[in-house]
Amino acid sequence: xxxxxxxxxxxxxxxxxxxxxxxxxxxxxxxxxxxxxxxxxxxxxxxxxxxxxxxxxxxxxxxxxxxxxxxxxxxxxxxxxxxxxxxxxxxxxxxxxxxxxxxxxxxxxxxxxxxxxxxxxxxxxxxxxxxxxxxxxxxxxxxxxxxxxxxxxxxxxxxxxxxxxxxxxxxxxxxxxxxxxxxxxxxxxxxxxxxxxxxxxxxxxxxxxxxxxxxxxxxxxxxxxxxxxx
Amino acid sequence: xxxxxxxxxxxxxxxxxxxxxxxxxxxxxxxxxxxxxxxxxxxxxxxxxxxxxxxxxxxxxxxxxxxxxxxxxxxxxxxxxxxxxxxxxxxxxxxxxxxxxxxxxxxxxxxxxxxxxxxxxxxxxxxxxxxxxxxxxxxxxxxxxxxxxxxxxxxxxxxxxxxxxxxxxxxxxxxxxxxxxxxxxxxxxxxxxxxxxxxxxxxxxxxxxxxxxxxxxxxxxxxxxxxxxxxxxxxxxxxxxxxxxxxxxxxxxxxxxxxxxxxxx
Numbered sequence: 001x002x003x004x005x006x007x008x009x010x011x012x013x014x015x016x017x018x019x020x021x022x023x024x025x026x027x028x029x030x031x032x033x034x035x036x037x038x039x040x041x042x043x044x045x046x047x048x049x050x051x052x053x054x055x056x057x058x059x060x061x062x063x064x065x066x067x068x069x070x071x072x073x074x075x076x077x078x079x080x081x082x083x084x085x086x087x088x089x090x091x092x093x094x095x096x097x098x099x100x101x102x103x104x105x106x107x108x109x110x111x112x113x114x115x116x117x118x119x120x121x122x123x124x125x126x127x128x129x130x131x132x133x134x135x136x137x138x139x140x141x142x143x144x145x146x147x148x149x150x151x152x153x154x155x156x157x158x159x160x161x162x163x164x165x166x167x168x169x170x171x172x173x174x175x176x177x178x179x180x181x182x183x184x185x186x187x188x189x190x191x192x193x194x195x196x197x198x199x200x201x202x203x204x205x206x207x208x209x210x211x212x213x214x215x216x217x218x219x220x221x222x223x224x225x226x227x228x229x230x
Numbered sequence: 231x232x233x234x235x236x237x238x239x240x241x242x243x244x245x246x247x248x249x250x251x252x253x254x255x256x257x258x259x260x261x262x263x264x265x266x267x268x269x270x271x272x273x274x275x276x277x278x279x280x281x282x283x284x285x286x287x288x289x290x291x292x293x294x295x296x297x298x299x300x301x302x303x304x305x306x307x308x309x310x311x312x313x314x315x316x317x318x319x320x321x322x323x324x325x326x327x328x329x330x331x332x333x334x335x336x337x338x339x340x341x342x343x344x345x346x347x348x349x350x351x352x353x354x355x356x357x358x359x360x361x362x363x364x365x366x367x368x369x370x371x372x373x374x375x376x377x378x379x380x381x382x383x384x385x386x387x388x389x390x391x392x393x394x395x396x397x398x399x400x401x402x403x404x405x406x407x408x409x410x411x412x413x414x415x416x417x418x419x420x421x422x423x424x425x426x427x428x429x430x431x432x433x434x435x436x437x438x439x440x441x442x443x444x445x446x447x448x449x450x451x452x453x454x455x456x457x458x459x460x461x462x463x464x465x466x467x468x469x470x471x472x473x474x475x476x477x478x479x480x481x482x483x484x485x486x487x488x489x490x491x492x493x494x495x
Contacts, residue, residue: 048392066394074392082260082385084436084445091441092385099382100395102375105442147389 001026001155001187002047006056009039009046015054016042020213022206026154029181031199031219032191034208040191041077043208044157047189048074061154070100073148075141077159077191081132089128089135089143090115096147118146121183122176138169142176149184158190162197174198195219231465236352240461240471243354246362247418248427248457250369252450254411255432256442257404260384264429265314266303266405269321270296270412271424276328277413278346278421283335288346289361289413296409299324304402349420351461351471358417365410372407376400381442418457419472427453430479437486452482 002024010016016039024030032040045051046058049066061068083092093115094107119128122142127135135143141161148156162170178201181188192198195205196219205216231237258267274292281291299320306316345353354362373380383390383397391397408428415424435449460474 050392069392069394072392074389076388076392079386079388082262082387084260084439086436086438086440087442088440095381095385095442096389096393098378099390100379100393103378104374105378105381147386151393 001028001061003059004056005058007053007058008055009042009051010054011042011051017208018212019056022213022215024187024204024215027185027187028203029188029201030190031195031202031205032189032208033195033205038208039213040208041159043206043213044074044159044189044191047155047157048072070151071154072157073151073153073155074157075144075148075159075161077163083132085133086131088130089124089132089140089146090119092132092143093118093128093147093150097150114150115146118149121149121179122146123172123179136169138165138172141165141169141173145173145176145180149180153186155187155189158188158192160191160193162192162194170194170197174201177201231462236354237461237465239354239356239359240351241458242359243362244351244418244457244461245454246359246366247414248431248453249450250366250411251415251427252431252435252453253373253446254369254408255428255430255453256435256446256449257380257384257432258408258428259432259436261404263408264425265317267408267412267428268425269317270299270409271416271421271428272321273299273324273328274412274416274421274424275346276324276331278416279328279331279335283331289358289417292413292416293410295324296413297406300405300409301402304405305398345420346416347420347422348470349416349418349423349472351418354417362414362417365414369407369410372403376403380404419475423472423476426476426479430483431456434479434482434486437483437490452479456482 002022004020004022006019006021008015008017008019016037032043034040042051046053047060047065048069049064053065058065061071081092094111095105097105097111119125122145124139124142124146127139128143128146132140132143161173165173174197177188177198181201190198190202199219205219207214207216232241258264273296277292277295278288279291280295281288284291302320303317379390379395380400382393383395383400387397411428412424415427419427431449431453432445434452435445435447439445439448456475456478460471460478463469463474464471
């Protein structure tokens with residue numbers, strides 16, 4: 001799914017990480033752990049091609065960064081949603097369907113059925129048709145999850161989806177992720193400072209530390225870092 | 231009253247402008263470009279005065295100047311809606327130029343300043359109708375082509391960019407659409423009141439509509455209804471048409487505000 005060869009992440013002003021090598025298999029669910037500013041979000045943005053590779057090689061789903069974004073869905077940590085007051089989560093989901101294609105958007109019966117299926121999958125049936133601005137943070141996050149799945153991605157990138165959620169909302173979000181894991185074949189990379197709450201559902205971890213970027217098959221190997229919260 | 235050719239021209243010209251403004255205003259609001267729309271309206275004055283200096287038609291001057299300003303603002307991308315200061319500086323610079331052009335041409339031009347500032351829908355000529363129709367066709371064609379990525383990038387710009395939607399290109403194209411719309415609307419309501427047609431129909435659409443198509447339909451319907459009613463009131467009560475359009479649209483918006491207040495209890 002992802003191959004990094006002597007990859008350095010960062011900006012034009014300098015590298016955030018030393019060169020590292022990684023190989024992640026298809027459909028793996030990966031947790032990304034590390035302190036703030038270690039390069040976790042930069043890694044996801046580099047995978048999307050939004051930030052260029054500083055040095056080395058990065059291959060995603062057999063292609064260069066930015067070339068296969070139709071197969072990748074991204075839930076950013078911070079985003080600006082400009083929905084009108086009465087527009088619902090369903091409007092957000094449908095507006096994202098094939099959003100890069102030109103022409104008039106149209107909600108076909110097939111698309112409507114797909115949206116209903118996803119709303120059901122993430123457990124948002126009771127509020128998906130309500131005005132989006134009236135939803136709680138946790139409800140909005142589950143709508144984002146349905147939105148991310150509408151284009152049938154092969155890879156899902158989640159940047160701090162559990163941040164700002166109360167324990168109850170976190171639990172619901174993790175349950176939604178579990179259901180996705182059971183019903184959909186796709187890879188997932190999740191950044192979280194609450195990794196202990198989700199670790200049991202993940203296949204492996206990538207640890208961003210002062211010594212570099214490492215692949216860890218279990219959470220045990222990153223336990224020495226107190227910020228992991230285990 | 232519709233038997234008079236000047237009333238027919240006012241009606242046809244007004245409907246073309248109201249329809250285009252009804253569509254564009256929804257995106258102006260979704261993309262939070264109110265100040266940019268306001269600034270482009272004011273810049274039209276400079277475009278018209280520069281055109282007068284060069285002996286060209288005012289709409290041509292407005293199109294050229296607004297187009298250039300739109301490209302500059304569009305290239306600033308998503309910063310535009312957060313960077314009021316930059317728009318303010320461009321606006322001040324262009325308005326300063328406008329004041330100088332008026333000073334150079336004051337003897338011949340100042341008399342028509344009022345019609346540029348406040349518009350004169352009853353002076354729309356047959357030639358202008360064809361110009362408006364041509365420009366409206368260009369706008370509708372562009373909107374048909376870019377509507378899907380434009381809606382996506384307007385509603386959720388960060389995720390749209392991650393899906394390879396060219397947010398910056400869309401920003402430039404939509405600014406150009408806005409620049410053409412402003413130049414068209416100036417013929418009807420003038421440079422000062424163009425803001426009304428570019429904000430209020432979309433705002434009313436957002437008050438009542440739940441989906442993007444419904445919002446656009448309400449916006450276009452309201453803009454046209456206000457225009458036709460304004461022509462009727464203006465003709466029978468001898469009031470300025472741009473004043474009537476403004477008052478009717480503002481009343482429409484306040485009805486939505488009152489309804490929301492009643493609903494909240």
